[in-house]
Amino acid sequence: MARVELVNVSKRYGDVIIVPGADLEIKDNEFIVFVGPSGCGKSTILRMIAGLEPISGGEIHIGDRVVNNVSPKSRNVAMVFQNYALYPHMTVRDNMGFSLKMAKRSKSEIDEAVNRAAEVLELGQLLDRKPSELSGGQRQRVAMGRAIVRQPDVFLFDEPLSNLDAQLRTQMRRELKKLHMKLATTTIYVTHDQIEAMTLASRIVILKDGEIQQVGTPVEVFEKPANVFVAQFIGNPPMNILEGIFETSGGSPVVRAGGSVFPVPEGRVPDLAGGAPVLVGLRPDSIKMGENVERLPKEWWCRGEVVVSEILGGQSLLEIVVDDNELIAEVEGRIEAQPGETVPIGFEFDRMVLFDPETTKAIS
Amino acid sequence: MREVSRDRIKAFITLLPSVVLIGVFVYGFIGNTVWISMTDWRGGAALSENPVKNFIGMQNYVELFSGFLDGRFRQDLVNAVYYSVLLLVGAVGIGMFIAILLDRKPRGEDFLRTVFLYPMSLSFIVTGTIWRWLLAPQGGVNLLPTYLGGKALDFQWLSSMKTVLLFDWQNLFPILLYLAAFVLILLGLGKLRRDPSRAFKHYLVPGVVLGAVVWLFGDLLPRALFMEEEHGFNLATLGIILATIWQYSGYTMALYLAGFNGISQDLMDAARLDGASDFDYYMHVAIPMLKPITISAVIILSHISLKMFDLIFAMTGPDNAATGHPALDMYLTTFRANDFAKGAAIAIVLFLVAGTFIIPYLVTSYRQRRNAR
Numbered sequence: 001m002a003r004v005e006l007v008n009v010s011k012r013y014g015d016v017i018i019v020p021g022a023d024l025e026i027k028d029n030e031f032i033v034f035v036g037p038s039g040c041g042k043s044t045i046l047r048m049i050a051g052l053e054p055i056s057g058g059e060i061h062i063g064d065r066v067v068n069n070v071s072p073k074s075r076n077v078a079m080v081f082q083n084y085a086l087y088p089h090m091t092v093r094d095n096m097g098f099s100l101k102m103a104k105r106s107k108s109e110i111d112e113a114v115n116r117a118a119e120v121l122e123l124g125q126l127l128d129r130k131p132s133e134l135s136g137g138q139r140q141r142v143a144m145g146r147a148i149v150r151q152p153d154v155f156l157f158d159e160p161l162s163n164l165d166a167q168l169r170t171q172m173r174r175e176l177k178k179l180h181m182k183l184a185t186t187t188i189y190v191t192h193d194q195i196e197a198m199t200l201a202s203r204i205v206i207l208k209d210g211e212i213q214q215v216g217t218p219v220e221v222f223e224k225p226a227n228v229f230v231a232q233f234i235g236n237p238p239m240n241i242l243e244g245i246f247e248t249s250g251g252s253p254v255v256r257a258g259g260s261v262f263p264v265p266e267g268r269v270p271d272l273a274g275g276a277p278v279l280v281g282l283r284p285d286s287i288k289m290g291e292n293v294e295r296l297p298k299e300w301w302c303r304g305e306v307v308v309s310e311i312l313g314g315q316s317l318l319e320i321v322v323d324d325n326e327l328i329a330e331v332e333g334r335i336e337a338q339p340g341e342t343v344p345i346g347f348e349f350d351r352m353v354l355f356d357p358e359t360t361k362a363i364s
Numbered sequence: 365m366r367e368v369s370r371d372r373i374k375a376f377i378t379l380l381p382s383v384v385l386i387g388v389f390v391y392g393f394i395g396n397t398v399w400i401s402m403t404d405w406r407g408g409a410a411l412s413e414n415p416v417k418n419f420i421g422m423q424n425y426v427e428l429f430s431g432f433l434d435g436r437f438r439q440d441l442v443n444a445v446y447y448s449v450l451l452l453v454g455a456v457g458i459g460m461f462i463a464i465l466l467d468r469k470p471r472g473e474d475f476l477r478t479v480f481l482y483p484m485s486l487s488f489i490v491t492g493t494i495w496r497w498l499l500a501p502q503g504g505v506n507l508l509p510t511y512l513g514g515k516a517l518d519f520q521w522l523s524s525m526k527t528v529l530l531f532d533w534q535n536l537f538p539i540l541l542y543l544a545a546f547v548l549i550l551l552g553l554g555k556l557r558r559d560p561s562r563a564f565k566h567y568l569v570p571g572v573v574l575g576a577v578v579w580l581f582g583d584l585l586p587r588a589l590f591m592e593e594e595h596g597f598n599l600a601t602l603g604i605i606l607a608t609i610w611q612y613s614g615y616t617m618a619l620y621l622a623g624f625n626g627i628s629q630d631l632m633d634a635a636r637l638d639g640a641s642d643f644d645y646y647m648h649v650a651i652p653m654l655k656p657i658t659i660s661a662v663i664i665l666s667h668i669s670l671k672m673f674d675l676i677f678a679m680t681g682p683d684n685a686a687t688g689h690p691a692l693d694m695y696l697t698t699f700r701a702n703d704f705a706k707g708a709a710i711a712i713v714l715f716l717v718a719g720t721f722i723i724p725y726l727v728t729s730y731r732q733r734r735n736a737r
């Protein structure tokens with residue numbers, strides 16, 4: 001158990017900058033998820049924390065130590081790899097006990113630790129099998145077992161579930177969450193799957209091109225994205241972004257986008273002069289249809305023309321045009337609107353996010 | 365059903381020519397050699413148009429192993445054993461060591477790999493000629509210490525008359541039984557951790573009992589020879605072993621290097637995080653994982669060493685008894701002494717010894733393939 005701190009940590013390969021300089025503080029027992037598109041540097045940062053990749057600059061702290069020059073084995077971190085990285089010639093028992101064997105612990109001590117971990121992960125019957133005799137989910141469990149046997153200060157997970165099928169992935173995700181609650185160990189988890197990030201994380205770190213875009217709880221990054229990238233990366237379907245002009249004329253602040261005039265509710269009014277260009281962010285699920293429209297204030301109502309509607313069982317996904325603005329809406333219930341039909345819709349404008357079109361950063 | 369049988373007929377017809385050819389030219393000739401080895405086809409009339417060949421059973425084999433005149437064959441057999449063991453240890457050990465060094469990705473790895481693999485491309489005659497020259501008593505390797513200011517060595521690499529590790533051929537049976545007991549005990553110790561009861565039952569107890577029985581009652585075993593005849597490791601073969609290791613360690617290096625490269629980076633990272641040093645990684649992870657490669661290397665090298673002919677021919681000639689080899693002896697016996705029957709017997713002995721290496725390998729690899737399905 002330990003906190004982890006990155007101070008201006010950077011990574012370069014020759015002239016190619018992978019991570020220009022990352023600052024991050026991870027509290028004890030926190031479950032941190034690094035998420036971002038391929039090549040965003042999330043695995044590189046994880047490997048730098050593990051010590052598998054030398055850092056080009058900055059400092060990494062684990063607990064009270066600066067570990068820049070500490071070898072991977074002395075950092076007391078355990079890592080679970082995407083392809084499990086089990087030793088194929090060893091039994092499950094030997095795989096799990098390998099780190100303790102390397103630490104020259106006694107045989108009885110190793111057996112006890114392995115049995116305890118096997119009990120936690122329900123691996124008891126598999127201990128004498130080889131990895132090739134296990135299913136994908138079982139191998140994943142063994143890889144986790146190997147990590148918990150040594151009681152590390154920090155767990156590192158590098159896309160551990162991406163080789164599993166969808167159903168198993170959901171199941172393992174829950175088990176991971178339970179495991180973290182049981183062991184209460186600082187965990188850093190890398191994924192490109194935003195659902196894993198949203199469901200597992202105490203805080204999410206969103207990365208792009210090696211730079212941290214935002215750090216926050218799942219709800220924070222969903223409701224208050226720091227920039228357009230985060231707004232569109234987190235959430236599926238992504239946030240609707242419209243170009244508009246901020247205006248204060250006529251008393252109440254509004255944003256004009258296309259033919260629409262969106263009122264800006266109190267608390268969301270930016271510190272901008274009238275006539276400033278902005279980007280308006282509206283989550284697909286902040287658009288309401290059917291009876292839910294009536295629960296919103298009247299001035300948030302308008303009408304839209306349905307272009308396509310898709311029913312996904314409990315909810316519906318619609319493409320609608322509101323005054324020349326194309327929007328994606330994710331609404332509750334089965335909305336059976338015909339293409340071309342004009343329907344009443346409502347916006348939760350209190351969830352509107354405004355961005356600066358130059359910097360693409362959110363305007364507070 | 366008719367489809368299947370037509371397929372079978374087609375397959376049979378396609379395979380027939382090679383089956384017939386291999387049947388005649390490989391197995392037929394092996395059979396013919398076995399037959400000849402049981403006759404008395406030898407002597408002055410052996411080359412006549414219609415030589416006399418009388419069936420004499422196993423007599424040629426009995427003579428080879430216990431005959432008064434066939435000490436040369438027995439020494440050659442002992443040479444072949446030492447030669448194989450030292451070649452295996454040397455070529456596998458050095459090849460593995462170089463592979464580990466190159467696996468660390470030093471600068472110029474590609475170039476070095478070619479350098480180490482290069483001796484493989486030479487023919488044994490060329491290797492033999494080069495090394496005979498390098499191992500000359502007053503040149504080459506013996507002069508190396510003088511470059512460091514030392515005294516030149518005077519070791520006779522190819523013509524030393526010294527012999528070490530002597531044993532009496534009379535005691536062949538007890539020695540073989542001791543060896544069997546030793547191997548059983550070693551295997552038992554190896555399996556002790558995984559399955560102690562089986563290790564004791566099948567390996568340790570039989571091994572110890574066998575050793576004890578031979579020690580107590582070994583005198584009752586028949587003598588392999590009616591007279592004393594000492595054989596041992598002739599130091600003159602060192603030069604030949606050195607040249608063969610030089611030629612083949614690059615080959616084992618290539619085998620291991622390919623194996624090491626095939627191990628995923630994640631596995632190496634996992635081992636590092638588990639606290640394994642580089643030494644531990646190779647010792648506990650990489651080398652055990654490459655067991656199939658080690659087995660292949662052992663099989664390939666042992667059958668090469670058992671069939672060795674041209675290298676020895678080039679380095680010391682066929683007549684140097686100290687560096688003899690059964691394959692050379694076979695040649696001399698057959699074509700110089702015109703003793704076709706005994707030459708055939710030597711050939712069959714070599715064939716059986718090579719079989720003891722290769723047949724278990726084929727059986728296990730066949731089983732593995734069947735299990736993998």
